[in-house]
Amino acid sequence: xxxxxxxxxxxxxxxxxxxxxxxxxxxxxxxxxxxxxxxxxxxxxxxxxxxxxxxxxxxxxxxxxxxxxxxxxxxxxxxxxxxxxxxxxxxxxxxxxxxxxxxxxxxxxxxxxxxxxxxxxxxxxx
Amino acid sequence: xxxxxxxxxxxxxxxxxxxxxxxxxxxxxxxxxxxxxxxxxxxxxxxxxxxxxxxxxxxxxxxxxxxxxxxxxxxxxxxxxxxxxxxxxxxxxxxxxxxxxxxxxxxxxxxxxxxxxxxxxxxxxx
Amino acid sequence: xxxxxxxxxxxxxxxxxxxxxxxxxxxxxxxxxxxxxxxxxxxxxxxxxxxxxxxxxxxxxxxxxxxxxxxxxxxxxxxxxxxxxxxxxxxxxxxxxxxxxxxxxxxxxxxxxxxxxxxxxxxxxx
Amino acid sequence: xxxxxxxxxxxxxxxxxxxxxxxxxxxxxxxxxxxxxxxxxxxxxxxxxxxxxxxxxxxxxxxxxxxxxxxxxxxxxxxxxxxxxxxxxxxxxxxxxxxxxxxxxxxxxxxxxxxxxxxxxxxxxx
Numbered sequence: 001x002x003x004x005x006x007x008x009x010x011x012x013x014x015x016x017x018x019x020x021x022x023x024x025x026x027x028x029x030x031x032x033x034x035x036x037x038x039x040x041x042x043x044x045x046x047x048x049x050x051x052x053x054x055x056x057x058x059x060x061x062x063x064x065x066x067x068x069x070x071x072x073x074x075x076x077x078x079x080x081x082x083x084x085x086x087x088x089x090x091x092x093x094x095x096x097x098x099x100x101x102x103x104x105x106x107x108x109x110x111x112x113x114x115x116x117x118x119x120x121x122x123x124x125x126x
Numbered sequence: 127x128x129x130x131x132x133x134x135x136x137x138x139x140x141x142x143x144x145x146x147x148x149x150x151x152x153x154x155x156x157x158x159x160x161x162x163x164x165x166x167x168x169x170x171x172x173x174x175x176x177x178x179x180x181x182x183x184x185x186x187x188x189x190x191x192x193x194x195x196x197x198x199x200x201x202x203x204x205x206x207x208x209x210x211x212x213x214x215x216x217x218x219x220x221x222x223x224x225x226x227x228x229x230x231x232x233x234x235x236x237x238x239x240x241x242x243x244x245x246x247x248x249x250x251x252x
Numbered sequence: 253x254x255x256x257x258x259x260x261x262x263x264x265x266x267x268x269x270x271x272x273x274x275x276x277x278x279x280x281x282x283x284x285x286x287x288x289x290x291x292x293x294x295x296x297x298x299x300x301x302x303x304x305x306x307x308x309x310x311x312x313x314x315x316x317x318x319x320x321x322x323x324x325x326x327x328x329x330x331x332x333x334x335x336x337x338x339x340x341x342x343x344x345x346x347x348x349x350x351x352x353x354x355x356x357x358x359x360x361x362x363x364x365x366x367x368x369x370x371x372x373x374x375x376x377x378x
Numbered sequence: 379x380x381x382x383x384x385x386x387x388x389x390x391x392x393x394x395x396x397x398x399x400x401x402x403x404x405x406x407x408x409x410x411x412x413x414x415x416x417x418x419x420x421x422x423x424x425x426x427x428x429x430x431x432x433x434x435x436x437x438x439x440x441x442x443x444x445x446x447x448x449x450x451x452x453x454x455x456x457x458x459x460x461x462x463x464x465x466x467x468x469x470x471x472x473x474x475x476x477x478x479x480x481x482x483x484x485x486x487x488x489x490x491x492x493x494x495x496x497x498x499x500x501x502x503x504x
Contacts (some may be wrong), residue, residue: 001446070204075217075219080196082165091219091220096180106379114449127318206435327451
C-alpha cells in the first residue's frame with residue numbers, strides 16, 4: 001500500500017494530473033493560533049479546486065486527523081453521504097490543544113488509496 | 127448492550143441524574159431546511175449543559191450520524207482529543223441531501239455505553 | 253434509527269422473512285469457558301443459514317463486539333471484501349478477559365440498518 | 379505523521395530496538411494459495427516475539443488490511459480489549475478473493491504512530 005505524500009498539485013501542468021492529485025489530497029484548514037484548553041476547529045477537506053466522485057464503487061471512505069504521530073480522530077463516510085455526485089468531502093473536528101500542534105490529515109479513496117496532507121503548524125498559547 | 131434511547135434530561139429533578147443523562151446524550155444541530163444537492167452542515171455534539179470527561183479510561187469514543195436507517199458517517203475519537211478534561215465532544219458532518227431527512231445521532235461512552243439522540247427532521251427542497 | 257433486536261429467525265414460517273432476518277443477524281460464536289488473562293477467540297458472523305449480498309450499494313459495513321455496555325472492538329469492511337457476492341461476513345476478535353463476560357454483537361447493513369445479536373455468556377476462570 | 383515502513387526487527391542487535399520495532403510491527407499471516415470466490419482467512423497480528431502494552435494511554439487502537447491500494451477492512455480496538463496487559467493484538471479477516479492478492483497490514487499505536495507490515499503475496503486459482 002503506497003502512501004501518497006503531499007505534493008502541490010497546482011504546480012502540475014497537465015490538467016488531468018492536476019485534477020487527479022488535487023481531488024485526492026486532504027487539506028487541513030484552521031487558524032494559525034489556538035488557546036490552550038479551548039475547543040479549536042479543524043476542518044479536513046478534500047481538494048482545493050477539483051471535486052472527487054461519490055459513487056458506490058469510488059468514494060472517499062475515511063479521513064483522519066493527526067497531531068504529529070498522534071491520531072486525534074477518524075471520520076468514516078458511507079458512499080452517498082456526499083450526494084452520489086462529485087463533492088469536496090469534508091469534516092470538522094474540534095480539538096482541545098495543550099501545546100503547539102503539527103496537524104496533518106490523511107484520506108482514503110476506495111479506488112486510489114491512501115493520501116497525506118501537508119502539515120500545518122498551530123501555535124498554542126495560554 | 128443496552129441502547130439508551132433519547133430522554134429529555136432537563137425534565138429530571140435530581141441534579142446527578144440530569145447531569146448523567148445530559149452529558150451522555152448526543153444532539154443533532156442543523157438548519158430545518160436544506161437545498162437538494164448542496165452541502166448541508168450537521169453538527170453532532172454531546173450534552174446541552176453538562177460536559178463529559180475525556181479521561182483515558184472514560185471518554186466519548188465515537189459518534190455516528192444516521193438518516194433514518196442509513197448511516198451517513200461515523201467519527202472516532204482518541205482519548206485526549208478533547209483535552210483530557212470535561213468537554214462537549216463534537217463533530218461537523220457535511221451531507222448532501224437528495225430528499226427530506228430524519229437525522230439521528232448515536233454516541234458511545236467507554237464506561238456508559240451506547241446512546242441515541244432525538245430525531246431531527248430536515249425539509250429538502252430544489 | 254431503529255435497533256433491530258435479536259429474534260430467532262428460524263421460527264418464522266415465511267421463507268422470505270426467515271431469510272431477511274437470518275442474513276441480517278450477527279451471531280457470536282465462542283467457547284462457553286475462558287481462562288482469565290489468556291487470548292480468547294470470538295467469532296462474529298452474519299447469518300446461520302442465509303448469506304447477505306456484498307454489493308457496492310448493499311453490504312455489511314461494520315460489526316461490533318460488546319461485553320455488556322463495553323465495546324471491545326469494531327470491524328469495518330469495504331464493499332467487495334467478501335467477493336461482491338452473497339457471503340457470511342465474519343471476523344474473529346481475540347479478547348483477553350478478566351471476569352465473566354456477556355458478549356453481544358451488532359452489525360450494520362447499508363440498506364437495512366442496525367442489528368443486534370443474542371447475548372452469549374462466557375464463564376471466566378483462573 | 380511518519381509512516382513506519384516495514385523493517386526486519388530480528389536483524390537489530392540492541393534488545394531495546396528489536397523489541398520496539400517488533401512489537402509495533404503488524405504481520406499478515408495466511409496461506410500462500412487461495413481459491414477464487416471462497417472465504418480466505420487472513421490474520422493480522424502485532425509482533426512476532428514481543429508483546430505490546432494494552433494500557434489506557436498506550437495501546438494498539440486499530441489495524442487495517444489492504445490488498446494493494448485497496449483497503450479490505452479496519453478493526454478498531456478499545457483499550458482493555460487485550461486485557462490491560464502486554465499482548466499480541468490480533469484479528470482475523472475473511473476475504474473472498476477474485477484474483478492474486480498483495481496483502482499488507484497497517485497498525486496504529488496511540489503513542490508511537492502508524493506502522494506498515496511486509497507485503498504478502500497470495501496466488502488465487504479457480
